[in-house]
Amino acid sequence: MKNKFLFLVVSLVWFALPVRAAEINVFAAASLTDSLRQIAAQYEKNSSDRIIFNFGASSTLARQIEEGAPADIFFSADEAKMDGLEKKNLIDPATRKSRLGNSLVVVVAADSALQIQSAADLTNASIQKIALADPQAVPAGIYAKKWLEHFQLWSVIATKVVPMENVRGALAAVESGNVEAGVVYKTDAGISKKVKVVYEVPSADAPVISYPLALVKDAQQPVAAKKFLNYLDSTEAGDIFKKFGFTLRD
Amino acid sequence: MTSEDWQIIWFTAWVAALSTLLILPFGLALAWTLARRDWPGKSIVETFVSLPLVMPPVATGLILLKLFGRRGGIGGFLHEQFNFDVIFTWRAVLLALSVMSLPLLVRSARVAFAEVNPRLEEIARTLGASDWRVFFTITAPLAARGIGAGLLLAFARALGEFGATIMIAGNIPGKTSTLSLAIFQDVQLGEDSHAFRLLGFSVVLAFTAVWCSEFLLRRKTK
Numbered sequence: 001m002k003n004k005f006l007f008l009v010v011s012l013v014w015f016a017l018p019v020r021a022a023e024i025n026v027f028a029a030a031s032l033t034d035s036l037r038q039i040a041a042q043y044e045k046n047s048s049d050r051i052i053f054n055f056g057a058s059s060t061l062a063r064q065i066e067e068g069a070p071a072d073i074f075f076s077a078d079e080a081k082m083d084g085l086e087k088k089n090l091i092d093p094a095t096r097k098s099r100l101g102n103s104l105v106v107v108v109a110a111d112s113a114l115q116i117q118s119a120a121d122l123t124n125a126s127i128q129k130i131a132l133a134d135p136q137a138v139p140a141g142i143y144a145k146k147w148l149e150h151f152q153l154w155s156v157i158a159t160k161v162v163p164m165e166n167v168r169g170a171l172a173a174v175e176s177g178n179v180e181a182g183v184v185y186k187t188d189a190g191i192s193k194k195v196k197v198v199y200e201v202p203s204a205d206a207p208v209i210s211y212p213l214a215l216v217k218d219a220q221q222p223v224a225a226k227k228f229l230n231y232l233d234s235t236e237a238g239d240i241f242k243k244f245g246f247t248l249r250d
Numbered sequence: 251m252t253s254e255d256w257q258i259i260w261f262t263a264w265v266a267a268l269s270t271l272l273i274l275p276f277g278l279a280l281a282w283t284l285a286r287r288d289w290p291g292k293s294i295v296e297t298f299v300s301l302p303l304v305m306p307p308v309a310t311g312l313i314l315l316k317l318f319g320r321r322g323g324i325g326g327f328l329h330e331q332f333n334f335d336v337i338f339t340w341r342a343v344l345l346a347l348s349v350m351s352l353p354l355l356v357r358s359a360r361v362a363f364a365e366v367n368p369r370l371e372e373i374a375r376t377l378g379a380s381d382w383r384v385f386f387t388i389t390a391p392l393a394a395r396g397i398g399a400g401l402l403l404a405f406a407r408a409l410g411e412f413g414a415t416i417m418i419a420g421n422i423p424g425k426t427s428t429l430s431l432a433i434f435q436d437v438q439l440g441e442d443s444h445a446f447r448l449l450g451f452s453v454v455l456a457f458t459a460v461w462c463s464e465f466l467l468r469r470k471t472k
Binding site for chain 1: 315319320321325335337338420421422423435437438439440
């Protein structure tokens with residue numbers, strides 16, 4: 001009985017105290033999963049704030065923010081999704097910044113014998129299925145589509161495309177061996193031991209891949225979120241991004 | 251209505267019907283055995299059959315993905331021996347729908363078979379009818395309502411299946427995209443008006459299926 005009372009008092013005091021530690025909701029492109037988790041772990045060492053992630057296709061996340069999902073920071077894999085939110089007045093334009101760059105690679109399963117020397121090689125009959133992030137919506141897929149359109153190959157390759165929810169889905173499809181090849185970011189290829197890179201898309205052939213981030217207008221923790229935004233801009237965070245293969249945009 | 255819309259509706263209705271047809275013989279045999287025979291471990295089989303009904307569809311999809319993928323036991327065999335792929339093709343849709351809707355048919359048909367008076371079957375047998383003849387002229391007609399209801403439930407489940415399908419078939423436009431997958435995709439893309447149009451079609455499709463089956467059942471029992 002006494003114990004119960006004590007518990008009640010303690011919990012009442014606990015809830016009555018002003019909440020010091022903020023929970024910062026970060027909606028980030030799937031390709032940022034590993035690097036951001038490491039950066040957040042680093043950040044949480046020196047801060048009482050906690051970072052909560054929602055990783056997914058930038059298109060999906062942008063849609064969720066439009067519908068009022070509780071996001072403090074949006075970190076997109078392309079400028080178009082951020083532009084969409086900015087037009088709808090859903091992000092704070094003053095905080096917007098293009099932070100990272102990336103590049104595209106063609107991956108195959110680690111035990112595959114496929115060789116690819118150019119975009120045209122993807123039309124070979126030995127490649128029946130190619131996993132992409134959904135080229136209609138998801139940045140990684142849109143970039144890949146633009147790259148193939150650049151060589152007038154898209155119409156031929158489109159019939160082989162297996163569109164996945166996000167770029168990590170495309171990576172997983174290649175890992176599982178159910179598709180012969182996939183186009184993903186260089187940074188995704190780097191985290192998987194079950195795939196190997198057979199072709200790196202030269203930056204001259206592909207569209208510029210740019211990752212912008214910004215504070216969401218309806219952020220519930222704007223102050224804490226801004227602090228984390230600053231940290232993402234720091235050299236310390238930059239070094240972690242570089243370690244995963246991203247380039248820094250400025 | 252565009253040709254892509256037609257393709258999606260046609261594919262959805264067609265693959266759902268085919269999966270229902272596909273599970274019919276096996277489902278009825280299983281339901282009959284469960285209703286009429288006793289053997290050790292029967293309850294285990296019963297539970298297994300109902301699992302896809304209770305488990306998260308995505309979990310069932312994951313099991314199928316691991317089994318039928320090129321690195322999986324069944325999928326690997328099919329790929330190496332016959333160069334036959336299941337995952338990310340329309341066959342994966344068929345597989346997902348069949349597995350997900352089988353329990354509904356089996357459960358309904360099983361109850362229907364159990365309610366048929368065994369004495370009627372015995373009488374037919376004493377009059378010289380073979381087991382097959384007894385089944386087709388006595389048991390099946392008497393259980394027709396339950397079987398019909400089970401078929402409708404199975405078909406309805408197949409029309410709306412999402413979780414297992416997206417795991418093993420993906421959402422490939424023109425190839426594996428069903429109504430549910432296309433609606434989900436449209437909402438993701440923010441193309442709500444197209445999603446609403448597809449929603450309308452699925453209402454029509456569902457209404458037609460239910461109405462037809464009610465009509466058939468009513469006629470049967472008259």
